Amino acid sequence: MLVVENHSLDEMSSEMPYTFGLAQRYGYATASTALTHPSLPNYLAIAGGDRFGVTDDDPPASHAASGPSVFGQALSLGRTATLYAEGMPGTCALEDGGDRYAVRHNPWAYFVDERSLCRQHDLPLDTFAADVADGNLPNAGMVIPNTCHDAHDPDCTLGDADRWMRAHLAPVLAGPDFASGHLAVVVTADEDDGSQGNTVLTAVLHPSQRGHVVGTPLSPYSLTRLYEQVLGASLLGEAATAPDMAAAFGLRVRRRTG
Template sequence: MLRRAAVLACLLLAALTGCTAAAPTPSGTAPAPAPTSSPSAAVVTKVLVIVVENHSLVQMTAQMPYTFGLATRFGYATRYTAIRHPSLPNYVALVGGQTYGITDDGGPSANEIRSGASVFGQAISAGKTAALYAEGMPGNCSLANGGDRYAVKHNPWAYFAAERSLCARYDLPIGGLDATIAAGTLPTVGMVVPNLCNDAHDCPLGTADTWIRGWMEKLFAGPDWASGHLAVLITADEDDDSPGNAVLTVVVHPSQTAHVVTTPLSHYSVTRLLEDVAGVPHLFGAASAPSLSAAFTLPIGASPQG
């Protein structure tokens, strides 16, 4: 218990000051199992971002043993912060480089982004691929809540009106993700959003941790991981309203080995990474955001065009 308390204290200090000590897996939990294959650290040409809900760095490290096991095996950031509260502005920031002035969780009818590009649209315009997989969503690019605990506020592509036709084709219910993983056809730029239980919004963090484990085991068994070209990021949209808005952000790629990054990063750093991998210009806040690929020394396969 004393060791665990010390670990969590260091993580809290890291979020505020940049403590550089690597935290071990929480006492009493098994580390994340090794992937079934051990690909060499190839160039990253695909990024899949998994987003959970409303928990702080300290909460996530203490209550998500599998996910934190991935963090300590591969890499994680100790000074990564969300943009603001509530949820929707953070999701929009992740894929749009800014919040577009959104301050609430209203649906697309209240918060429609009439002009502006997302990283998904950017990638497709550049000849790359993009997709968002939403658990519980009743149909492609659903603009309203429904289905199995689907919340449109967690589906940022649905808010970009100028890309609505692309959203209708590539913003998909999660049911097809298994086949995509098995075929090795994950997109250049991808995002996975669980439903309101599996993202820990309405259910415990342990539920989200188990859900992530199920998908990560499939990803580790797939061709994209075996090739070494796939990087998986796990983060949270925002914290629990604790000061600092610090969340756990994990980077899973063969180039990472127990890598603890203390560089200040944010959701705009993820925007920048997705754009760098797609080889497209940086949107708004992504242009000045600290580079996540540089912080983690991720080998990426494209350079931004401007």
């Protein structure tokens, strides 16, 4: 999963031609909506099936999310998980810094029960290219651009984000994990800019998708559910009743356990 910041479906489809071209080639949803503003509650919802009462963008020192994340679930099942964060200084950084790294966009850093796992598997983006080339992408993965390349900062545009997506997605789509059919790539946004009722582009890139346009209403909890279906994990919180993204796109995934 790769996440853009604060832009609507209409904005992303018109101003990110490479990314939206992939969405049209493979598949995308027309009724995928974020839960709220600002960013952090949406990221926590994706990672943990709950907003944990968070209504702001404050750092982990202010918000301790208890219980498992989808990344911790993966590791507890003997599978793999990695969050790749561009510009992050070190692993599982709990404060802003580095090259436009924003901790509010790194949900795993908030899950206090998994802090030791986060320190091992929440990594700077530098490791991503090698994992792509080696066919070593994780069972549960998330890629977080810095605040320029996710089009958040005012001096950066969706064009900048689109060029960044091309640079990082093209190798993935040409790589062994995608060719195997075992990898689905989701591109989405955490929230819109307030212009489209929080409707965002959510694209699913997988060899089974061929111009698939899905009208099923989806939410960040649908993304939680998709992670857990891929893992064969129990459904956390609101994911248990969220619209089924795998079914909407016709993706074949593991049976749920527990």
